[in-house]
Amino acid sequence: MNNYRTIPAAALRETAYELYADGQHGLMSMFANDERELNGNFAIYCLFSVGKKMQIIKAVLSENEELEFPSITPKISAAAWYEREIYDMFGLKPIGHPDLRPLVLHENWQTGIFPLRKDFHSKTPIPTAKKDFNMATVEGEGVFEVPVGPIHAGIIEPGHFRFSQAGEDIIRLDAKLFFLHRGIEKAIEGTPIERAFYRVERISGICTVAHSLSYCHAIESIAGVIVPPRAQYLRALVGELERLYNHVGDIGNLCAGMGFAVGIMAGARMKEDIMRVNEALTGHRFLRGMVVPGGVRLDINNQLTTEIIGMLNKLIPDFNEMIELFKGNDAFLNRVETTGIVPRQAALDLGLVGVGARASGVDVDIRRDFPYGCYSSLNFDVPVYHNGDVADRLWVRVDEVRQTVDLIRQILSQMPQGPLKVDIPAIKPYSSGFGWCESPQGNNIHWLMMGENNTVYRLYARAAAYPNWPALTVAAPGNIIPDFPLINKSYELSYACVDR
Template identity: 35%
Template sequence: MRLDMAQIEGAIRLSHAAGQIPAVIIDVNEARWLEIAHLARSQRSRLIAMWGSEAPDGIFSANAAYECEDGILWVRLAVERGPHPGGDFPDLAAIFPYATRMQRAIFDLTGLQARGAQDTRPWLNHGNWPSDYFPLQRQASGVERFESSEADYPFVQVAGDGVHEIAVGPIHAGIIEPGHFRFSVVGEKVLRLEERLGYAHRGVERLFERTPASGCHRVAARIAGDSTVAFSWAYCMAFEQACGVAVSNRALYLRALLLERERVANHLGDLGALGNDAGFAFGLAQLSRLREDWIRMNAHAFGHRYLMDRIVPGGTAVDIRPETATALVRQCDAIEREVDVMRKIYEDQSGVQDRFAGAGRLTADVAGHFGVRGMAARASGHTFDVRAALQPAPYDNVAVKAASDPRGDVAARVAMRFTEIGESLRLIRALLASFPAGPTAIDVKPSTVPSRGTGWVEGWRGDVFVALEVDAGDVVSRCHCHDPSWQTWPALEHAIIGNIVADFPLINKSFNLNYAGHDL
């Protein structure tokens, strides 16, 4: 039983149309802030995201979004300036442990401090920023005073006979985003892993505020190239809710079609890479071929291999012709046959299965403790999927069958990818079989008064969330985008415990978490 928005007194319901997620927003004091958090925890609800903001009048607020059984609860706490640069607010990490890094990022960006938090180490600020520089404060300045050297980071030390540390990254061998991993090991066995991220921070949230709200879908689409559809849809969903706009059924079907094609492309690529990490290069060759065929069809049907900027406010920038729909169905049939063959080959390869089975096990309890969602959680026995649980249009007409696997190891995450490819292929065929008529896009007139909206989309990695505040005149006051990797990175630290260091690349790839979408 998750939190029911109807239980929250004083909340204001945001208007929503078909294809949007119901949401309510409530302004609270500190006592209510903690009361709602405890209520959410007691009812096994989940903290989706936390972020800080500063209004044009200089008032700071701490924000939290909660997963409810009927939508999203957005809680806002006005914060008075105090001993910290932006004031402080009651710590939520004691209630939701995975709030720790979000709160550390809030301080680095806004100066808002979580009062009573145990871990207050910098997260995005690597020592390059001046001590009085907080990039999301409206009077932020001092760019010319950036430092070129990194500050030492106080990693947690593990003591004991035979314990030593192995430092990996942030620069890696190959084309990969930067991240530092500090292993504490005895022999080859991992006792502890601690991650250091934030190297890919690009100032995206400030860029939203410097871009017209009607054009920010292009910023959202570039947060993470492998999730461009999910982020741009979530942004457009929030913007359309803020503007009181309902898009056509045809546009919703097109958006879902693009989202499922993005899911399939990423799962195909990961399955090939996982085979390669287990010493099975044949799997990489074959699944890479299938992925290339898939994204070439994206270019043919929609004009972009990775589907960037295909989703726009009011609908989509592309339509689909009957002959193209036929080609897409035909490709689904062909890919499904070949993927089924590859799944049997993976299952029959004893060497591959020996590497997969038991490696990087994430139990259902640990996944729940860290609020993990998406494919990683479903591979640990959980079943939540925004498409299935909330059924936003058009998923109310093509019901999603959310699968799960209780094993929680690399083998389970591989199996979930194969299963989710099959389900996405089924959904694509179902969408194309009942494609509605109508326009692909409508004009969206920016709101003439300050307004808010939320977007929540089940991306291939998990749920992507956007909270948007717009002012009159097509101006973004604040836009916060949240990638599911925020919750899953800490869980990965636990999944590696007891494994050998040499298995980390395989375990890490089985999650394939986001650096850039996490850092913003």
């Protein structure tokens, strides 16, 4: 996957708009790379889905020219965060971007220091800048602001939400994230790909398998190796277990947004049963230690197979009973129906993925659309709803739980025999490629450029949460603040996935 259409940066807007085709094709990701050591250029990569193919634009800027490029955000809203991050981390300025406030670095980072450039050392001390950060608000008689966060009750990670409100109604929401950005992409530069894997695996606990798979798929694509069939099925098994415990837990967590204790406890209990199986299978409740470059580290035996099937047999009747409780509860339905609507066009414009996209009528699933591993041999449906509200995001998850249970049964019944791993050979330096998978939150995409001796020259990791977070600013207006926990939990997005 390194067939790039290389263009000068000045032609980026025209070329991207042509590919975008008025929204018929989606922008899947956009990122930059410092390639001055290789060819004297910076590069901006744009990944588009064009039908059943992926098209990559590579726009180049010489270090001897003005480090700016025409923004594509005015027409492709999904590019807004990507371009702000490129400006923060590389100092490449998107001309015409409507909102160039810092995204990742916030107000305490010194102007003119760009941490993902190759000439920036990660241990360089950075004095605190203490600049102002202007939140987007609404002014007028009777309008007031409600700040929420960045520190929240419980153990969730920090995020700041600023509501502009008239009476009980939310008029506008502005969100500020990236409070715990860890610099993982910078930290693994020059690291052997096997050692870097362990940091990638820990980008986010709830997406352990997703990040592991995307990273390994990128390595294997560049190296041209085929993972053994048994390893492909074992990877799919842990990927679906990760989806299952997330969806079941997220459905219970949504009930917490309205204080529905029965649903909270039922979801937590069922999630615990799944995570105990995770630990029996991999030695870790978050499924760490299974996926490795070239295949998998652990095998499955008859006892574990029996334990997984037993868990599924117990789960489904309990799960169905919980869902029937929801459907028969008018108070519950009144809270979730027509709450937090994201229309289909907004979902397309923002490039939403996963549950958020499918609940708004966007029929996407990278397991089906760009199959990897053994998924082309498995049968499953992709549930799509059309109201784009909290209720439909709930029903998508409900349907996906049942699909996932069926997929796990298929995987176990079709599991082939054979080796678990192939060796990764020496890879040509500065070759690059993509890896992807469908995480519980949507498609997860990694891009990797190799360095010398099988080291990482540059890794870009785009989790599903990244394009989905901006949807909250569309979903919240028109609702009341007590509904925001419901709206937020209906997406249940990871903070850690963007704080990479």
